[in-house]
Amino acid sequence: MESFILYVISDSAGETANKLIHAAMAQYPNVQMEIEHFPFIRTEGLLLDILRKAKQENAMVVHTLVIDDLSLIVNQFCEEQQLFCFDMLNPVVREIQRRTGEIPTKKAGAMHQLNDNYFHRISAIEFAVKYDDGKNPKGFLEADIVLLGVSRTSKTPLSMFLANKNLKVANLPLVPEAHIPDELWKVDPTKIVGLMNSPEVLNTIRRERMISYGLNPDTAYSDMTRIHEELDSAKALYDKIGCLVIDVSRKSIEETAAIILSSMNLSDRSYEN
Amino acid sequence: MESFILYVISDSAGETANKLIHAAMAQYPNVQMEIEHFPFIRTEGLLLDILRKAKQENAMVVHTLVIDDLSLIVNQFCEEQQLFCFDMLNPVVREIQRRTGEIPTKKAGAMHQLNDNYFHRISAIEFAVKYDDGKNPKGFLEADIVLLGVSRTSKTPLSMFLANKNLKVANLPLVPEAHIPDELWKVDPTKIVGLMNSPEVLNTIRRERMISYGLNPDTAYSDMTRIHEELDSAKALYDKIGCLVIDVSRKSIEETAAIILSSMNLSDRSYEN
Structure with a gap:
C-alpha cells in the first residue's frame, strides 16, 4: 500500500525543507499528504528511531541533514530499505566543495548563526x-x-x-x-x-x-x-x-x-x- | 577553471531555491559564490539563453521549474553539456504522483496562488x-x-x-x-x-x-x-x-x-x- 506520509528531517529548524514541501504540495491541490516534522535531529539514536518509524509507515523522507554521519545514515538506510529519500542539501554543498576546495563546516544550524x-x-x-x-x-x-x-x-x-x-x-x-x-x-x-x-x-x-x-x-x-x-x-x-x-x-x-x-x-x- | 557562479532558475519567485542556496552557503562562511537569480522564467527561448550563458560561465545550476518542458530542457542541456544541475522540486513532485496517482498541476507559481x-x-x-x-x-x-x-x-x-x-x-x-x-x-x-x-x-x-x-x-x-x-x-x-x-x-x-x-x-x- 502506498502511504501518503512525508517525513521532514533536519538537524536545524527545518525551514529549507518546509519551503520545498510547500512548493511540491502546491502542485497537488487535491492531495492531503500527512507531513511529520522532525527538527533539531542531531544524534544517531534519535535519527534511527525516526527512520525505523518511517519504514513502518512507508513514509517519503526528505532531509536537510548536514552533519556527515547523519546524512550518510539516512541515505544508506533508505537505499537498503527501499524507502524514497530526497537529500536536499548535500548535492549542492558537495559541488561547492569540489569547486572551491573549501571544507564545509558541517555545522548543524549554520544558517541560523547569530552573526x-x-x-x-x-x-x-x-x-x-x-x-x-x-x-x-x-x-x-x-x-x-x-x-x-x-x-x-x-x-x-x-x-x-x-x-x-x-x-x-x-x-x-x-x-x-x-x-x-x-x-x-x-x-x-x-x-x-x-x-x-x-x-x-x-x-x-x-x-x-x-x-x-x-x-x-x-x-x-x-x-x-x-x-x-x-x-x-x-x-x-x-x-x-x-x-x-x-x-x-x-x-x-x-x-x-x-x-x-x-x-x-x-x-x-x-x-x- | 572552476567557476564560483551559481544560477538559480525558477518559473515563479524563486523563494524555494533561495532558501536552499542560503542553507548551502551557510556551510561555507569563507566562500563568496556569485549568485544570479532568474525568477519567472516561463518560456523556452528565455530559458535557453540563460542556459547558454550558464555554460559559458560554467555556472552551477539549481532550479525549481515545474513546467514539464522547461525542467526537461534544463536537465537534458546540463547533462549534455556536463554542467552541474540540481533539480530541487521534481523528484519529490514525481514521487507524490507515483503514490497518489494524482497529476501535478504543473502550474508555475502554484505556491503563490491567491487563495x-x-x-x-x-x-x-x-x-x-x-x-x-x-x-x-x-x-x-x-x-x-x-x-x-x-x-x-x-x-x-x-x-x-x-x-x-x-x-x-x-x-x-x-x-x-x-x-x-x-x-x-x-x-x-x-x-x-x-x-x-x-x-x-x-x-x-x-x-x-x-x-x-x-x-x-x-x-x-x-x-x-x-x-x-x-x-x-x-x-x-x-x-x-x-x-x-x-x-x-x-x-x-x-x-x-x-x-x-x-x-x-x-x-x-x-x-x-
Whole structure:
C-alpha cells in the first residue's frame, strides 16, 4: 500500500525543507499528504528511531541533514530499505566543495548563526514594523525601499517580506486628501515603489473587509468612484516622483518582491555571511 | 577553471531555491559564490539563453521549474553539456504522483496562488503588526499565540516569522512596573509563551542599542541589577501563568519558532491549500 506520509528531517529548524514541501504540495491541490516534522535531529539514536518509524509507515523522507554521519545514515538506510529519500542539501554543498576546495563546516544550524547578518535582519524587521503605515516619515530617509500605495495594496506584508531579506523598508498609505510628508521628496526616486491595484479587486477586498468588521459594505471606502479617485491620485503622485509602479492585482507578495529586487538591482541580503 | 557562479532558475519567485542556496552557503562562511537569480522564467527561448550563458560561465545550476518542458530542457542541456544541475522540486513532485496517482498541476507559481490560505497569511501578518508591542490587549483573545518577554527577547521578529506561517500572534513587552492587562488572564495558558534571555546577552544588546542611539550605554536600561530585576519579575509572571518558557539567548528566531510549534502541537499552516 502506498502511504501518503512525508517525513521532514533536519538537524536545524527545518525551514529549507518546509519551503520545498510547500512548493511540491502546491502542485497537488487535491492531495492531503500527512507531513511529520522532525527538527533539531542531531544524534544517531534519535535519527534511527525516526527512520525505523518511517519504514513502518512507508513514509517519503526528505532531509536537510548536514552533519556527515547523519546524512550518510539516512541515505544508506533508505537505499537498503527501499524507502524514497530526497537529500536536499548535500548535492549542492558537495559541488561547492569540489569547486572551491573549501571544507564545509558541517555545522548543524549554520544558517541560523547569530552573526552580524542575523542581527541586521532582526533590525530590518523592527524597522519595518516601526515605519509601517507612514507612522514616522523620518524612516523614509533611512530606508532602502519606500513603498507607496492606497489601502489594500499589500504594503504591510510586502514590507515584512522584504525586511526578512535584510532590507530596510518603510511604507506610506495614500489617501487623496492626505498631505504627502516633505521627507518623501528628499528620497532618491529609484528607492520608491508605487503600488497599484485594479479597481475591481480593491472593491471586492474592501467590501469583504467591511463585512468582516460587521459594517455596511456599501460605504465610501468600497465605492467605485471613490476607488478610481484614489488610484488616479496615487498614479499622479507616482508620475510626479518618477518611481517604479507595480500592479499587485494578480501577484503574490513573493512575486511583487522578486520584481522589486530585480528592478532595483538589489539582492537578497539574507545570504551574506 | 572552476567557476564560483551559481544560477538559480525558477518559473515563479524563486523563494524555494533561495532558501536552499542560503542553507548551502551557510556551510561555507569563507566562500563568496556569485549568485544570479532568474525568477519567472516561463518560456523556452528565455530559458535557453540563460542556459547558454550558464555554460559559458560554467555556472552551477539549481532550479525549481515545474513546467514539464522547461525542467526537461534544463536537465537534458546540463547533462549534455556536463554542467552541474540540481533539480530541487521534481523528484519529490514525481514521487507524490507515483503514490497518489494524482497529476501535478504543473502550474508555475502554484505556491503563490491567491487563495484563501494566502489571504489568511496576509491577515496574520497584519494582525502581528497591529498587536505588536502590547499595542492593544484585545488581540490576546483572538491570538493563536501570545508572546511575553522583557525588552530585547526578539518578540517582534518572532511574531512576524510565526505570522508568515499563518498563525495569529500578539506580543506584550514586560516591565516590572507595568500593569499586566486583564485580558492576559483570560487567555488559555497553553497559548502563551514566556521568553527569557541571559542577563549577559541582554546587557550586551542593550548597551549596543544605547550606543546606536548615540546615548550613554551605562543607563538603567543596561544595568545588570535592573536586568536581573526584570528577568525575575518576568519569570514570576510565567510561573503564575504556568506557560511555556523559552530561553532565546542562543537561539535564532527560526529555532525558537520551531520549538514553539512543536510544543504547542501547532503546524505550519502556510501549507494548507
